[in-house]
Amino acid sequence: MKLKIVSLILLSVFAFGAKIDLNFQNLSLENFVKMIAKISDKNVLLTKHLTGKVNFISVKPVDKKELWNILLNVLKSRGYTIVENNGFLQVVSLSEAVKLSSFSKHNIPQISTEIIYLKYISPQDMKSQISNFLSSYGKIVVPKNNKFIILTDFPRNIALIKSIVKKLDHKDNKKLLFIDLKNADASFVVAKSEKILKEILPANSYKLYPNDDADNIVVISSPNYINEIKSIIMKFDIPKTKTVTKIVSLKNTDVLEISKILDSIIKEKFSKNKPSITSDKENNSLILVGTKDQINILKTIVTALDVPKKQVYIKIKILELSNTKVSNIGTQLGIVGGSASASGLYTMSANLGGPALAFNPATLGLSVPTVRRGLALGATFNLLETTGAAKKLSEPSVLCVNNTPSTIYVGKTISVITQSTVGANSTDLTKNNYSRQDVGLKMNIKPRIDSDNKVAIKIKGVIEDILPGSQVGLPVTSKREIDTSAIVQNGQSIIIGGLIRDNADLTVSKVPFLGDIPILGALFRNKQANKDKTTIVIVLTPYIANNTDELIQLKKVLVKLNILQHQFVKKILKKKKIKK
Numbered sequence: 189m190k191l192k193i194v195s196l197i198l199l200s201v202f203a204f205g206a207k208i209d210l211n212f213q214n215l216s217l218e219n220f221v222k223m224i225a226k227i228s229d230k231n232v233l234l235t236k237h238l239t240g241k242v243n244f245i246s247v248k249p250v251d252k253k254e255l256w257n258i259l260l261n262v263l264k265s266r267g268y269t270i271v272e273n274n275g276f277l278q279v280v281s282l283s284e285a286v287k288l289s290s291f292s293k294h295n296i297p298q299i300s301t302e303i304i305y306l307k308y309i310s311p312q313d314m315k316s317q318i319s320n321f322l323s324s325y326g327k328i329v330v331p332k333n334n335k336f337i338i339l340t341d342f343p344r345n346i347a348l349i350k351s352i353v354k355k356l357d358h359k360d361n362k363k364l365l366f367i368d369l370k371n372a373d374a375s376f377v378v379a380k381s382e383k384i385l386k387e388i389l390p391a392n393s394y395k396l397y398p399n400d401d402a403d404n405i406v407v408i409s410s411p412n413y414i415n416e417i418k419s420i421i422m423k424f425d426i427p428k429t430k431t432v433t434k435i436v437s438l439k440n441t442d443v444l445e446i447s448k449i450l451d452s453i454i455k456e457k458f459s460k461n462k463p464s465i466t467s468d469k470e471n472n473s474l475i476l477v478g479t480k481d482q483i484n485i486l487k488t489i490v491t492a493l494d495v496p497k498k499q500v501y502i503k504i505k506i507l508e509l510s511n512t513k514v515s516n517i518g519t520q521l522g523i524v525g526g527s528a529s530a531s532g533l534y535t536m537s538a539n540l541g542g543p544a545l546a547f548n549p550a551t552l553g554l555s556v557p558t559v560r561r562g563l564a565l566g567a568t569f570n571l572l573e574t575t576g577a578a579k580k581l582s583e584p585s586v587l588c589v590n591n592t593p594s595t596i597y598v599g600k601t602i603s604v605i606t607q608s609t610v611g612a613n614s615t616d617l618t619k620n621n622y623s624r625q626d627v628g629l630k631m632n633i634k635p636r637i638d639s640d641n642k643v644a645i646k647i648k649g650v651i652e653d654i655l656p657g658s659q660v661g662l663p664v665t666s667k668r669e670i671d672t673s674a675i676v677q678n679g680q681s682i683i684i685g686g687l688i689r690d691n692a693d694l695t696v697s698k699v700p701f702l703g704d705i706p707i708l709g710a711l712f713r714n715k716q717a718n719k720d721k722t723t724i725v726i727v728l729t730p731y732i733a734n735n736t737d738e739l740i741q742l743k744k745v746l747v748k749l750n751i752l753q754h755q756f757v758k759k760i761l762k763k764k765k766i767k768k
Contacts, residue, residue, distance in 0.1 A: 207249035214241045217266065221279065224259045227252065232270065233278040240266055260297060271298045282325045297343045299325070304350060305336040309357050309411075317356060318349050363414050365407040369425045373460060374398035374405050377424045384420055389413055396421075403459070427461070434483050436474045441494045443467045443474060449493065450474075450486060458482065498590040498734050500635040500643055501742060505727040506581045506651070507569060512721075513577035565681050565727070566753045574757055581651075581724070582629050587739075591636045599628010602654070605662055627652050627665060635730060641678045643730040647671070651724060668724060681729040 208227065215223075217238040225232040242262055250258070256270075263269050269285045270277050285299045306314055311330040314337060319328065326341030339346055369377060378398040385394060394409035394417055407417055438446060447467045454462050463478025463486065474490065476483050572578035588594040603622040631649040638644050649670045654663045676682050731746075733739040 207251055208255070209249045210244050210246050213243045213245075215243070216240070217242055217262070220262065221259065224255050225277075228255060231276055233276055235278065235280075238266070238268070238279070256297060269299060285325070299340065299342055300346070301338060301340040302346055302350075303336050303338055304353055306353070306357050307335070311335065311337050313363075313411075314353060314356065318352055321345065321349050321352065362408050363411050365409075365414055365418065366404050367407060367418055367421055368404045370403075371427045371460065372425050374400045374403060377421055378405060380424045381417070381421050385417060389416075400459070431478055432480055432483055434476045434487065435468075436476060436487060436490050438472050438474065438490070438494050440496045443469060443472045446474060446490060446493055450489065453486075453489065457485075496735060498637050498732060499739065500588045500590060500637065501585065501731045501733055501739065502588060502633060502635065502645075503583075503585045503729045503731075503746070504596065504631065505569065505583050506629060507573075507725050507727070508579045508581055509572065509723045509725060510577055510721075511723060513572075513575070566749065569727070570753050570757045581653075584629070584631075586633065587733075588633060588635050591634070593632060593634040596631045596633070597626070597628065599626055599630070599652075601626050602663060627654060627663075637732060638675070641732065642675055643678060643732065644673065644675045645728065645730060646673045647684060647728070649726065670726065674728075676728070676730055678730065678732045681727055684726050684728060 217240045218234065220242045221232055221234065221238065244258070260269060263279065264282070267282055268279055269282055270279055271285050272278075282299075311334065315328050315330050322328065323341055323345050326339070326345055329338040329340075331338070339349060341349070375398040378396045382396060385396075394407065394413055396417075397406040397408075399406060405421060407414065407421075409417055444467055447465055450465050454465070461479070463476060463482040465486075466475040466477075468475060476486050478486070569578060569580075573580055582598045584596045584598050586594050586596050601624050604625050605620045606623045629649070629651050631647065634646045636644045636646075647670060650667065651669075652665050652667045654665055670684060672684055674682055674684060731742050733742055
């Protein structure tokens with residue numbers, strides 16, 4: 189089969205003349221050598237058995253002149269090459285070919301040796317710059333006290349290296365040098381050196397590039413100037429011993445927070461001679477020690493960070509609503525479907541509306557619709573409280589710094605029996621051990637002012653109270669928790685919880701005096717069982733205060749809102765003839 193492939197290739201030589209159509213697969217390396225030798229009409233000596241297969245696919249005929257390059261590349265990949273020795277060709281290993289190379293010119297592109305003479309650059313410098321262009325078996329020999337190099341390699345590599353040497357070996361050649369620094373920053377040294385070098389050296393005779401990451405300077409210059417440039421650069425590579433101390437007082441930000449930020453910046457920005465920072469907690473000041481440039485950089489950062497923080501004033505109202513009474517009030521006011529649910533409260537607020545505002549809400553960044561909705565909602569709750577449909581459990585408020593957690597606690601501390609000890613005799617008194625426990629409202633609030641005048645609030649609240657009829661020292665408590673987040677417009681009220689509880693009581697009505705007569709009095713008494721559901725609602729209203737003046741103005745506005753709400757409730761009660 190292999191002979192048939194070789195025969196077909198030989199036939200194609202006669203068909204195409206100077207070109208050959210090569211296409212074969214799994215041809216043995218020895219048969220491939222024989223085929224090329226036959227086509228080229230050359231004798232090739234094989235002293236070693238060559239192993240391996242060769243595949244070659246061509247889309248167009250190959251010139252006969254390229255056959256030897258193809259053969260040499262295939263042999264090179266297997267560690268062999270062909271040399272011309274005493275008039276015949278021989279397949280040898282690449283390591284042997286280097287030893288057999290000569291200065292003579294050959295008919296095939298085999299490893300050979302050439303001498304390259306230099307005029308300006310020393311052989312050692314030239315060797316360091318062209319070594320990377322050698323093949324894996326190429327060699328450069330530098331004889332002592334001579335201005336030439338001896339190069340052994342394939343003809344293509346030799347031609348490439350000769351062209352590079354020609355470009356490098358001229359009078360105005362440039363040299364590349366890396367100068368490592370021990371103390372100063374590369375950018376600083378380059379700036380100082382260039383001011384001197386431009387006065388003493390010709391223009392465009394050198395280039396300096398700072399490399400701050402590696403703490404060195406890259407110099408490109410002619411060999412005539414390189415030592416002089418290096419000498420000037422090293423004179424600037426000295427420790428920066430002149431430092432200054434600056435105390436910066438903070439007005440708006442905590443010194444420990446600023447100190448953490450500056451420590452991170454110093455680690456990233458300064459690689460040498462780092463400035464130091466000391467925090468003075470008592471005076472809320474920073475003590476900065478460093479060079480003048482370093483201190484100026486740090487002061488700029490501190491000034492940008494130490495700005496007044498926005499505050500959020502949050503009003504909280506916690507109400508317990510009787511669903512039955514709220515429904516009755518809604519019916520009397522003509523509101524369909526009056527309910528204690530969140531939707532019912534909003535419905536009632538919308539129907540109640542609001543009187544004309546006696547102030548300009550724009551001074552606080554509030555829109556008129558927002559204030560009117562808040563006024564209507566507040567008036568609704570006041571109305572429900574006035575009529576007995578709602579019971580105000582607590583109405584705390586808290587002033588929060590933007591993006592900083594705050595806590596509210598409103599309650600009392602009670603005594604709870606933890607252990608009872610009974611004496612051995614019946615006459616001994618029982619001894620009780622008590623512990624003190626807090627019962628009331630606790631809320632954790634963290635506001636964050638977002639864009640478009642909105643406040644994102646994270647709320648976690650616990651409401652715990654003592655149930656009626658509890659025994660002293662052994663109270664029965666109820667506990668209700670809320671953990672949620674909300675986004676609220678500035679000045680807008682939001683209901684974040686509706687916790688429902690069933691209540692039952694007994695109402696007794698009787699005729700005076702007659703109802704108190706034993707046995708017969710039952711004829712003059714009436715008992716009625718009442719069942720009701722109560723709902724705990726928590727209403728939050730955040731107000732953004734950019735500065736102290738706005739906070740003072742906010743308090744005045746809230747007083748006006750409260751007065752308007754009470755006036756509005758009186759008008760509704762009078763108009764609808766509803767008794768308290």
